[in-house]
Every structure is written in C-alpha cells, then in structure tokens.
Amino acid sequence: MAVVIGIPTSADPAERRTTIVPDVVKKLRAAGAEIVVQRGATDGAYLDESSLGEVSWVDSTDDVLAAADVVWVIGPPEDATLAKLRPGTVLMGMLQPYSSAERVKLFCDRQITAFAMELVPRISRAQSMDILSSQGAASGYQCVLIAAARAPKFFPMLTYAAGTIRPSRVLVIGAGVAGLQAIATAKRLGAIVEAYDVRPDTKEQIESLGAKFVDTGVSAAGAGGYARELTDEEKAAQAEKLGKAVAACDVLITTAAVPGKKAPLIITDTMVAAMKPGAIVVDMAAETGGNVAGTVAGKETRVGPAHVVGPINLPSRMPVHTSEMFSKNLYNFLAPMLSEGLLKLDWDDEVIAGTALTHAGEVKHPVVKQVLGL
Numbered sequence: 461m462a463v464v465i466g467i468p469t470s471a472d473p474a475e476r477r478t479t480i481v482p483d484v485v486k487k488l489r490a491a492g493a494e495i496v497v498q499r500g501a502t503d504g505a506y507l508d509e510s511s512l513g514e515v516s517w518v519d520s521t522d523d524v525l526a527a528a529d530v531v532w533v534i535g536p537p538e539d540a541t542l543a544k545l546r547p548g549t550v551l552m553g554m555l556q557p558y559s560s561a562e563r564v565k566l567f568c569d570r571q572i573t574a575f576a577m578e579l580v581p582r583i584s585r586a587q588s589m590d591i592l593s594s595q596g597a598a599s600g601y602q603c604v605l606i607a608a609a610r611a612p613k614f615f616p617m618l619t620y621a622a623g624t625i626r627p628s629r630v631l632v633i634g635a636g637v638a639g640l641q642a643i644a645t646a647k648r649l650g651a652i653v654e655a656y657d658v659r660p661d662t663k664e665q666i667e668s669l670g671a672k673f674v675d676t677g678v679s680a681a682g683a684g685g686y687a688r689e690l691t692d693e694e695k696a697a698q699a700e701k702l703g704k705a706v707a708a709c710d711v712l713i714t715t716a717a718v719p720g721k722k723a724p725l726i727i728t729d730t731m732v733a734a735m736k737p738g739a740i741v742v743d744m745a746a747e748t749g750g751n752v753a754g755t756v757a758g759k760e761t762r763v764g765p766a767h768v769v770g771p772i773n774l775p776s777r778m779p780v781h782t783s784e785m786f787s788k789n790l791y792n793f794l795a796p797m798l799s800e801g802l803l804k805l806d807w808d809d810e811v812i813a814g815t816a817l818t819h820a821g822e823v824k825h826p827v828v829k830q831v832l833g834l
Contacts, residue, residue: 462801465794466528467497468521471538476504476779477786479532479553484787485513492801496527504776505783525549529803532790536563547571550803552790554578554591557817557825558720561832567818573805574817577789578719579825581814589793589811593637594785599774600641600715603742604630606769607711608649612738616650627652631705632671633726633751634715635662638744642713643669654705658690658698658716676701690724699728707734712766714751715744720831722749729753733764746770 465488467480478501488495495515502512509517518524525531525544533553537545542563545551548571555576557564567574577591587593608615611628618625630646632639635657643666646653653671655662663673678690678698690698706712706727712735717723723745732741732753743750746757754763755770762768775782793815797803807813816824823829 462492462494463529463798463803464494464496464527466524466531467495467501467515468524468531468533468537468541469498469501470534471541472535472773474773474776475534476776477534477783478502478505478507478779479534479783479787479790480512480515481505481507481784481787482511482513483784484791485515487791487795489514491795491798493798496524498524502783505779507783530794532787534786536560539563539566542566542570542572545570545572548573551575552577552793554595555817557828558831561834564818564823564828564832564834568821568823571821573819575793575812575815576817576825576828577793577815579815579817579828580793581811583810586811589789591786591789594789595775595782596636596638596715597641598778598782598785599744600638600643600713601645602771602774602777603638603713603715603744604642604645604649606771607713607740607742610767610769611711611740613710614650615646628710629654629708630711630713631655631674631709632713632715633657633702634717634744635659635666636715636717639713639715640665640669642715643671646711646713647671651711654709656702656705674702674705698726699731702726703731703734706731707736710736710739712739712741712752713744714741716751717745717748720827723751725749725751725753727752729763732766732768735764735766737765739766741766741768743768743770744774747772 497515530550536555550573552575557576580586580589613628615628617627628651630651630653632642632655643655647670654674655666655671656674666673676698678694743752743755745751746755757770758772760769823834
C-alpha cells in the first residue's frame with residue numbers, strides 16, 4: 461500500500477506557511493505516494509484546492525492523522541494532536557527539538573519517529589534539505605525591509621537640487637545564511653554595509669557581497685559550521701571593538717544564534733545607549749532571547765536613542781516563497797526514503813540518522829538528549 465503524506469493545518473493560528481505546494485505534489489505522486497490535506501492548510505500561502513493537484517482533501521486534523529503514515533508540519537503540533545498520532549507515524553518538520561523535554565518524551569511514549577529538520581547535518585549532500593538556511597534567507601531579507609521602512613534616513617545616497625545626502629550605514633551581526641542575505645539586501649538598497657561574525661572564515665563571504673568586515677580579533681569557530689559560545693574574556697574583547705562600530709551605524713541588524721541555547725547577548729545596554737539618535741535595531745534572535753539588550757519579542761520598543769524591533773516568525777511574512785522552499789526541503793529529505801511508493805528508512809544513512817529526534821520510543825539525537833537531560 462502506498463505511503464500517505466498528511467498535511468494538517470498549523471497549530472499556530474498566525475502561521476501562514478504550508479508544507480505542501482503544487483510542484484511537490486507532482487513529485488510525490490510520481491514517486492508513488494498519496495497526499496491527504498486538511499482544508500485550510502494552504503490558505504495562508506494563497507493556494508486554493510484547485511491549484512494543488514492530485515490530493516485528497518479532508519475536513520479535520522483528526523482525519524489527516526488517521527490516514528497518514530508521514531505527517532509534514534511547519535512547527536510542532538500541540539500535545540493534544542500528538543496524543544492522537546498513531547504509533548509508528550513519521551513526523552517531519554521544524555519540531556523545536558531543544559525547547560521541550562516533555563514534548564520529546566511524548567514522541568517517545570507515542571512511538572513516533574520524529575525528524576526535526578533543524579537537526580539536518582551541515583554536509584554538502586544535505587544542503588537541499590536545509591530548512592534553517594532556506595527560511596533564514598527569508599528572515600535576513602525581511603529584517604532589512606523592516607529596518608528600511610522605519611529608518612528616518614534614506615538607505616542609498618541621494619543627490620538632489622540642494623546637495624547630496626549620504627547613504628545610511630548598516631551593521632549586520634552574524635554572517636550565516638540570514639546575515640549574508642541581510643548584507644546583500646542592504647547593499648541592493650544602496651547602504652554602506654559593515655558586518656561582523658565571530659567566525660573569521662566568514663570575512664571572505666562578507667567582503668564578496670561588498671561589505672566591510674569588522675575585525676574584533678575574537679574567533680569562535682565551532683563544529684558543524686556553527687559558532688561556539690564565547691568565554692567571558694572573549695566577550696569583553698569583542699564588546700570593546702564592536703561597540704565603536706555599533707555607535708557609528710544608523711541601522712543595526714543582529715542574526716546570531718547558538719543551536720539549543722538562548723541567543724547570545726552581544727549588544728549591551730551601554731552599546732545601545734551610545735547609538736545615534738533615531739538609530740534602528742532589528743533583532744532577528746528576539747524569539748530566543750535576543751542579541752540586543754532591551755529587545756522584546758514581538759514588540760517595538762524605545763531603548764535609549766534607538767528604536768528596537770523584535771520580530772517573530774519572519775518567514776511567515778512571505779508565505780508564497782517560504783512555503784515553496786520549505787516544501788522542497790521536506791521533499792528532498794523524504795525522497796531517498798521512497799521506493800516504489802513505500803517508505804524505507806536506512807538508519808546507516810548519516811542524514812537520516814543525524815536528523816532523527818526520536819524512534820522506537822528512544823531519543824536518537826545525542827546532543828538533544830544531553831541538553832534536555834534525557
């Protein structure tokens with residue numbers, strides 16, 4: 461019997477993305493899979509029933525869960541929904557693996573095979589499955605648009621009859637996918653851009669986009685392409701040199717994160733206090749505590765001379781393209797497991813094994829297990 465992919469509505473009523481798009485429906489059908497979609501699951505991404513193609517539509521999440529062998533989700537389902545998953549169901553999506561030990565225990569209790577896409581190994585073969593990168597690109601892009609819309613200055617240089625207006629100075633903290641997209645977007649808008657990352661190997665990437673690298677003399681290159689946490693001494697050295705760049709900028713965008721931990725506080729209240737009057741700060745890490753002192757998730761606040769924005773769920777602001785990227789990431793992860801319409805999990809595959817959160821009642825990911833004390 462062909463594997464059934466289930467698409468329920470999101471547990472978050474504010475979520476506009478969907479995990480299924482027409483191109484991916486065609487690919488799944490060609491691989492022999494069937495698709496069951498809950499009515500309303502694609503509305504936020506402007507996909508109506510006629511546009512999706514050969515899928516079966518049902519009226520409730522319960523109907524999806526009853527039919528599906530594999531369930532695709534944007535974020536973790538509510539506990540009440542998880543309790544209804546059939547034992548052996550395969551769950552794929554952004555499951556926030558480090559956020560709740562209780563949820564992970566529930567996966568185990570329900571014998572759910574959970575693949576948290578945040579855990580996809582950072583290797584070349586898995587790049588097409590990397591949801592953090594695809595959604596991060598959208599977040600970095602959005603951060604610049606948010607800043608430009610609130611800035612009291614033009615981003616580009618402007619020449620007019622009475623003279624010339626200098627371009628805005630934009631400083632981007634963090635040069636992962638989101639930070640690099642922020643740099644590129646700010647450059648396209650005509651700003652003078654500087655950027656900083658604790659990983660020195662990002663200098664070449666930053667400069668290739670036309671930005672200047674801010675060198676603080678502190679390196680924190682970590683495993684898997686991520687930054688490690690800095691020591692207190694390193695943080696002090698970083699703050700001293702970074703503070704000068706922060707004070708000189710008109711717009712500050714921060715994108716730094718450490719997987720499984722609270723976002724590192726990089727911009728202190730002293731540094732914010734030294735910013736220019738009317739400076740704009742957009743803290744992409746607001747949902748995990750923020751990189752900037754005074755950031756409030758989901759709010760815009762005045763902190764000294766600066767206007768600080770703490771946006772949440774940025775990818776959901778542009779659901780057409782982020783849904784397309786999310787769905788293709790999920791398909792690329794699932795496709796190697798499909799054989800003549802059947803699901804076969806190869807636990808010797810480093811991508812499958814590395815992305816697995818739980819299976820057969822056990823927590824499979826060693827780092828999650830350690831962080832959550834399981």
